[in-house]
Amino acid sequence: MPISRREFFKETAGATSLLAFASSVPAFLARSAAALEAGQPARKSALVVIQLSGGNDGLNTIVPYQDDVYHRSRPTLRIGADEVLKLDSNLGLHPAMPAFRKLYQEGRLCIIQGVGYPHSSRDHDAAMEDWHTGVLQERVPPGARTGWLGRAIDTACDPGKTDLRGAFVGEIKAPFAMRTERVVVPSIKSLDEWLPAGSLWSDSARPHGTGSPSSAAPGNPSLLASLREATANARLAQRRLLAAKQTLGSRKSAAYPPFPLAQNLATIAQLIRANLGIRIYFAELGGGGIGGFDTHANQAANHGALLQELADSTAAFVDDLHSDRLLDSVLVMTFSEFGRTLTESGRRGTNHGAAAPMFMVGGKVKAGLWGAHPSLTDLEADAPKHHTDFRRVYATVLDRWLNLKSENILPPGFAPLDGVLA
Amino acid sequence: MRILAQHPATARWLARQLVRWFVSDTANPSDALLAPLASQLTGDGNIAKGVEMLLRSNLFFSTEAYRQKVRSPVELALGIIRPLEGRTGTLHLAADLAGLGQDLYEPPTIQGWAGGLAWINSLTLLGRAKLAEALLAESGAYEGKLDPAAVVSRHGPQEKDGGKQLLIDLWLQGDLAPESLDALAAGSADARHVGARLASLPEFQLA
Numbered sequence: 001m002p003i004s005r006r007e008f009f010k011e012t013a014g015a016t017s018l019l020a021f022a023s024s025v026p027a028f029l030a031r032s033a034a035a036l037e038a039g040q041p042a043r044k045s046a047l048v049v050i051q052l053s054g055g056n057d058g059l060n061t062i063v064p065y066q067d068d069v070y071h072r073s074r075p076t077l078r079i080g081a082d083e084v085l086k087l088d089s090n091l092g093l094h095p096a097m098p099a100f101r102k103l104y105q106e107g108r109l110c111i112i113q114g115v116g117y118p119h120s121s122r123d124h125d126a127a128m129e130d131w132h133t134g135v136l137q138e139r140v141p142p143g144a145r146t147g148w149l150g151r152a153i154d155t156a157c158d159p160g161k162t163d164l165r166g167a168f169v170g171e172i173k174a175p176f177a178m179r180t181e182r183v184v185v186p187s188i189k190s191l192d193e194w195l196p197a198g199s200l201w202s203d204s205a206r207p208h209g210t211g212s213p214s215s216a217a218p219g220n221p222s223l224l225a226s227l228r229e230a231t232a233n234a235r236l237a238q239r240r241l242l243a244a245k246q247t248l249g250s251r252k253s254a255a256y257p258p259f260p261l262a263q264n265l266a267t268i269a270q271l272i273r274a275n276l277g278i279r280i281y282f283a284e285l286g287g288g289g290i291g292g293f294d295t296h297a298n299q300a301a302n303h304g305a306l307l308q309e310l311a312d313s314t315a316a317f318v319d320d321l322h323s324d325r326l327l328d329s330v331l332v333m334t335f336s337e338f339g340r341t342l343t344e345s346g347r348r349g350t351n352h353g354a355a356a357p358m359f360m361v362g363g364k365v366k367a368g369l370w371g372a373h374p375s376l377t378d379l380e381a382d383a384p385k386h387h388t389d390f391r392r393v394y395a396t397v398l399d400r401w402l403n404l405k406s407e408n409i410l411p412p413g414f415a416p417l418d419g420v421l422a
Numbered sequence: 423m424r425i426l427a428q429h430p431a432t433a434r435w436l437a438r439q440l441v442r443w444f445v446s447d448t449a450n451p452s453d454a455l456l457a458p459l460a461s462q463l464t465g466d467g468n469i470a471k472g473v474e475m476l477l478r479s480n481l482f483f484s485t486e487a488y489r490q491k492v493r494s495p496v497e498l499a500l501g502i503i504r505p506l507e508g509r510t511g512t513l514h515l516a517a518d519l520a521g522l523g524q525d526l527y528e529p530p531t532i533q534g535w536a537g538g539l540a541w542i543n544s545l546t547l548l549g550r551a552k553l554a555e556a557l558l559a560e561s562g563a564y565e566g567k568l569d570p571a572a573v574v575s576r577h578g579p580q581e582k583d584g585g586k587q588l589l590i591d592l593w594l595q596g597d598l599a600p601e602s603l604d605a606l607a608a609g610s611a612d613a614r615h616v617g618a619r620l621a622s623l624p625e626f627q628l629a
Binding site for chain 2 (some may be wrong): 189
């Protein structure tokens with residue numbers, strides 16, 4: 001991302017902060033600021049992955065409310081036709097997710113049903129590692145592995161450059177999925193901890209030609225030159241991030257609810273708005289470790305609260321991006337390490353299961369229910385069976401959304417899904 | 423294992439790794455240049471002696487090896503803290519270093535960290551500058567335990583520039599482009615602020 005004259009002028013003139021107050025500045029000024037904004041580097045598609053830690057109960061997320069087997073198996077946890085948020089004559093969303101039904105009706109939500117993989121151990125750590133690496137357990141020695149998103153980030157970086165292509169935003173330790181081999185993925189709790197008060201300075205940030213190579217080794221100045229260029233880019237990033245923060249602060253429509261996930265998505269929106277070149281973001285809901293979705297006992301209230309956090313936070317994120325016309329370049333994907341058993345346990349909870357649905361949200365999804373709801377009479381150890389391997393969903397976002405070749409990132413044999421992305 | 427350890431290719435490979443670790447991210451020394459080190463390593467397999475040889479070598483002191491390594495987050499933090507003869511809490515530091523990509527004792531793969539320019543992107547450079555600010559701040563997460571002004575008054579009380587040159591000597595071998603010096607003159611002369619600006623310079627990211 002070399003700086004052009006126009007960029008330099010724009011950043012120093014503060015044009016982006018003019019845009020932030022577009023409604024209160026004369027129209028001609030707002031227009032010229034918008035024209036300058038158009039001079040930014042081309043925006044590429046970005047993926048936001050949200051992990052639901054602990055094993056989300058797919059059957060109480062996308063509820064088969066007409067199915068007798070469902071009602072018989074879940075005497076206290078069942079959600080009836082009067083409560084469910086209907087998607088069609090058989091399936092509906094958990095009542096805590098009106099924000100997702102709205103997205104569904106607006107054509108921005110796709111639900112991929114019956115996703116899983118063969119022979120899941122149904123063990124939290126092992127299953128999570130399967131989802132994070134995209135390579136099932138026994139194939140690769142531990143320690144030699146990278147995350148599937150980490151490999152995508154490595155692939156998206158030009159060798160020898162200082163590209164920024166991935167970021168983890170959240171309180172927990174960065175997930176294995178983001179483990180890279182060749183580049184560093186920053187872990188961000190709050191952007192305030194990443195923005196120095198003073199502005200970065202390097203001689204190359206000045207108009208070109210005054211940079212002095214005097215302190216470089218005579219033979220090989222390339223490393224210092226790279227650092228100077230990267231520092232100049234970081235200066236631009238700093239200004240854009242501050243401008244993006246002002247935009248958020250001045251807008252009322254993007255009211256993020258006070259959930260941790262919402263705050264993390266607000267941070268991601270700030271990073272997206274600043275257009276730093278990041279293609280892959282990762283956020284998490286459920287608290288890491290075993291995770292809040294592991295609802296063995298007293299599931300109803302806990303599960304509802306988490307689903308509401310997911311739906312309300314994601315909807316606020318979508319609103320925020322939409323009002324900046326950025327939604328068409330962003331795709332949100334959720335996953336959990338497994339679903340849960342059909343049968344309610346004696347403690348008003350459910351146990352570790354298998355197949356579950358995944359959500360896709362964005363401006364360019366093909367809205368609707370993808371794939372059949374798994375049968376409740378053809379089970380594997382009391383849990384719905386998968387019909388779609390999760391690596392096919394990964395291949396879909398890699399090949400058809402990020403334009404990164406999934407054959408270089410995933411094991412062979414996983415074709416992308418048709419009918420998920422518009 | 424014994425056969426592998428005694429194979430000459432092992433010593434050459436190890437010599438190359440040691441050069442990369444201690445001397446330069448960019449150099450690609452010839453096998454001939456590495457031969458003395460490789461044969462030292464083959465001899466009794468004493469790696470410490472090999473490292474000693476490397477650190478006394480002409481290569482180590484040559485201009486070829488000058489500022490040819492990108493500091494890892496740990497090296498960056500130690501590069502600020504050690505010369506200031508200070509100490510600081512490690513818990514918060516460990517979390518900050520992990521954020522910048524170096525989660526100590528937990529490298530991403532068994533190969534360890536990629537190192538070199540892999541440490542650097544727009545966000546990590548901002549995060550590094552922020553870490554320097556936080557380490558040198560009067561209060562906050564690091565409780566103001568580092569005090570550049572105190573170091574200046576111990577070692578260069580006669581300096582008229584508030585200790586700026588002393589910090590440049592201490593941290594950057596007194597070697598900074600004239601433009602960088604100009605820019606440093608522009609901001610606050612407080613030693614903490616001068617230090618934070620110095621630590622965000624491209625030159626400071628190299629060792």
